[in-house]
Each structure stands twice: as C-alpha cells, then as structure tokens.
Amino acid sequence: MSAPPPIGPRALMGRSARAPLLAGLAVLAVTWILLWAGQAAPELPDTAAAAETGSCVLPGPEMRVRHMDVLFEVRDEVVRDGRRNAEWALHGCIECHAVADAAGVPVGHDDPRHFCRSCHDQTAVAADCFSCHRATPETADGHTVAHHPAGRAHSGDAL
C-alpha cells in the first residue's frame, strides 16, 4: 500500500525555497517588534489637580485595567440604588484629570487631548459616557469643585 501523495506547502516547495521565506518572516517579526517597542504606551496626561491629590481611588495600574468595570458598577449603585459615594463619581475623574488647552480652558471630549481620548483613541475603544455626562469641570456660577480639599468631587456630584 503506497503512501498518499503529499499535500500542502511542503509538497509545493523544496528546502531551498523555504529558507528565504523563513528568513523573510523573521525579518518581518523583528521589524514589528521594534516598531511596537518604539511606540510609547498611552499615558494619562499629567494635570495639576491629579498631582495635588496624589492618589486615585485605586492604584494606577489597577485603574488602567479596571476603570470600566468600576464605572459600570458605580453607575448602577448610584442611579438605581441611590448608593451615592462622591469618591467614586465620574465627575471626580474629570475634576482631577481634565486637560486644559493653551488658554487654560478645559478641553471637551471632542478634542483628542481629552484625557479619556488620550488612551481610547489609540485603543480604538469608543466611550459614549460624554453624550450625557459633562466632560469638563464646571466652572461657572460657583459650582466648580476643581480644588476642593479632598481633590475629588463634592458629595453632590455622584450621579
């Protein structure tokens, strides 16, 4: 009983033809790794308010991974159960991390410099929080909470 006829790439090219292909793949891989390593990971922009506060509600690396889960959990607790805790309010994030333009005016979510977009643009994750939520600190009529003692939202800003 004879062996079945060989199929696949090995059958279509000999050893001499495979060597340049492997070399090419290796070059591609090295190039990709170099490009990837050369690209800076997205970082939250530094802001004075964040520096003043010094710490977030969770350690930075944990916030990087879990902030979306935290936001989802907190929103249900606040809106549906009425469990308000200003420390975890979305507006607290904005108070600390809002990026101002050259004129000192905080930029909205339509600006690529907005702190959420500084990462979300690169990761191609669309966040629709700001179709309803305010994306900048409130500055008019005395309601700004940019520099309150705790560095976070006051108790009225937990929705």
Add this chain to the structure above:
Amino acid sequence: MTDPRRTSDRPTSACPMAETDAPRPAGRSRRQALAAFAAGAAATMLAPGVVLITGAAPGAARPPGTPASPAQRWGLLIELGHCADGCARCVEACQTEHGWHAGDHGAHDPHWIRLVSATDDTHGRTLNLPLMCQHCAAPPCRDVCPTHATFRRADGIVLVDRHRCIGCRYCVMACPFSARFFTPGALTDQRPHMPRGQGTAEGCTLCVHRIDQGQIPACVEACAAAGGGAMRFGDLADPDDPIRAALAELPTARLRPDLGLGTAVHYGDL
C-alpha cells in the same frame, strides 16, 4: 458592589398603593433629626398649617454608600392658594439646578416642571398649578419601558436610567401628566450631577441628588425663599413628618385619582 447585569427593579410589595401606610420602625435617627430640626426653629410657623421650610434638611443625609430606603416615600404638598400669579420661582430653580431650558418647540421642549393655568368658567377662578412628575406608586412610564430604564427607586422616586434608555419614547406617551420629555439633540454643558443627553427620556427627579444629601428639592427651596411658600417636601410614609400633619389638616387632592396611580404630589386648594 452590586451586579450591574441585574435588571429587576420592580417593587417587591404586592400592593404598591399601600406603601404609604406601611408601618415604620420606631426610634429612627431621621426622627431625631426632625425633632432637632423643629426645635432649632428651622421651620417657622407662619399661620395655622402653613410652615415655611427654610432650606434645612427634612431628614438626615444618608451616609455614603447607603441605598435608598423603602421605608421612605418622598412626596410634595403644593398649596395652590399660595401660588402667586406670574410666579415661576419653582420653574426657574429647576432650570438652574438641572440645566434644562425650554426652547421654541412648545410641548416638545423639556419642562421638568411647568406652570399650568386653569380657569373655571363657572366662576372665573384661575389656578396656577406647578406640574411635574408625580412620582406615582404605580407609574405607567415604568410599566411601558421596554428596557427597565424607567424605574422606581426604593424610596418611591421615579427615574430614568439613561444608561439603559433607548429613546423609544413610550414613557413620554404613557405619562398621563405629560411629565416625560425626550432629548432630540446633542447637549453640552450639562450640570455635573445631572447628565442629560441625546436620545434619552428625562423628567423631574425630585432632586434625587439633593435628597440623598438630606436637602430638599430645589423648587421647594426656591418657593420658600422667594416664592409664596406653597411647596412642602417630606416623607409621606413617616407619620411624624410635618407633611403628614399638613395633609391630615388641609383639604388636598391629587391629580387624576381615577387612574389609581398613587401619585406622591398632593395639591391643596385644587
């Protein structure tokens, strides 16, 4: 933290209408706060049955992280006889507090609270009636909502969870008081505590963010401070709440009692 995927928010009570008569545990800290409130002359007796609430809390603020209590049932008493012609302090206060503004689209514009003027043809008496979400015990808006975005909080406040609202506008159609509105266009510059956005329904929240801090709704505060002192806010389920004494004393009525919705807004001199 709770499971964000849960969807059930229906009241567990078999008879939601009976909730205002539910017994309450004695010795609550709220009552102590109320006693202090009265003793501290935060409420001023102007005339028999007329109490000017000067902005102090009707109850203590709940500690952070404490859920709304089903033992409470927040409501309003509005004495229309004290509503002066042309006074719109409550409406202005609501607009400032929540950042909504009526445009030029008539009934399609948001009117979380609006003044309805009604004249009785037989004797020509005109009523100026502030109308807002009545925070029904059995809210039709909640019943028709396909995504449970409209829900009734444990303390009886009817809210829209915009995270779930798909903008179907069923609630706008279902409300017998036309107290629900739809946001058709993109908004910016919302108040930090009051997110509002395109494609979602909205209405009076009874200033839930203030209530949770032990404050009274903005309309009630403005009415007491600069209006006719017609509005009162309180816990309808608390026999010791001043609003209960006022309701027992004054002739009041609710809108559309024939619908059996158990509304939480009581009107005097209706």
